[in-house]
Amino acid sequence: MSKKKFEEFVIKLSEDPKLNQSxxxxxxxxxxxxxxxxxxxxxxxxxxxxxxDKLLGTKAICIKTIILMKDK
Numbered sequence: 001m002s003k004k005k006f007e008e009f010v011i012k013l014s015e016d017p018k019l020n021q022s023x024x025x026x027x028x029x030x031x032x033x034x035x036x037x038x039x040x041x042x043x044x045x046x047x048x049x050x051x052x053d054k055l056l057g058t059k060a061i062c063i064k065t066i067i068l069m070k071d072k
Contacts, residue, residue, distance in 0.1 A: 003056055009034050 009031070013019055023030045031041045043051035 005035055005037075006040050006056060009036060 012034070013023055019030065028041060028045055031044065040052075040055055042048075043055060
């Protein structure tokens with residue numbers, strides 16, 4: 001798993017308004033384009049906060065926000 005890549009994605013998403021808007025419009029495509037692994041994409045798309053915590057090795061509030069953003 002690419003914990004570092006997943007963390008990098010979260011940071012970039014919070015800093016880049018264009019990426020953020022693209023994510024809101026099509027989260028799965030943005031995550032794929034960024035290079036996240038299928039297991040990471042699946043966890044986010046399913047809204048599985050426990051699996052996301054497991055993938056990152058921590059309870060990450062910002063990740064939970066990103067999971068919710070995809071439902072806008």
